[in-house]
Amino acid sequence: MTNRPEHRTPSAVRPYVITLGRSQTGTAPLDWETLVMATDAAFPASLQPEHHRILTFCQGLLSVAEVAAHLGQPPPVVQVLLSDLIAWGLIVIRPPIPPAEHHDVTMLRKVLHGLESRL
Template structure:
């Protein structure tokens, strides 16, 4: 279920009313090894009691493989917070993570352009 674009969670003047550190429970480091290109996919398992609205939204988005960078953009959260959310979901068994199959050269220009093009198409 996507987060509402207006209402109690957002304010025109203040922006997002739930601050990122609240979403991550004050944690700044993920427990799983993740980078921007790590692919995340839902397993179908329930996320457990620790799951908040962002966890639920992330699960809905990850029905197909989605990179951490794309997930961060869709959730409108900083990447560091998104990594903590994904780590929570990994620990709960609700998602699996893996490096993309073409991860041999993560600084390959064509790969970075493909990620950028994908982000532009989705947003």
């Protein structure tokens, strides 16, 4: 028994084949932090294997970056595949929450003060 790290073989299918030669989504690309989730719609039989794998992974909320990691594909490739699934109504998205514009730390100071008084 040897202690070899698990070696992952790269896919024989090139990314441009998976996206059918497309490098753009036709819409604004999804942020890597965007959360995606499969809808309850039935999977069409005509889906590519990668589309099917994405739908299988996305039964709960996953970020675009997490989907890319599960697929072992670069995020831009996954963005193209996800845009297909969104257009077909098989995936819903939740954009990342924008950073707060208001920099009021009053509430944080109150919480910190309350925690310090209990220690």
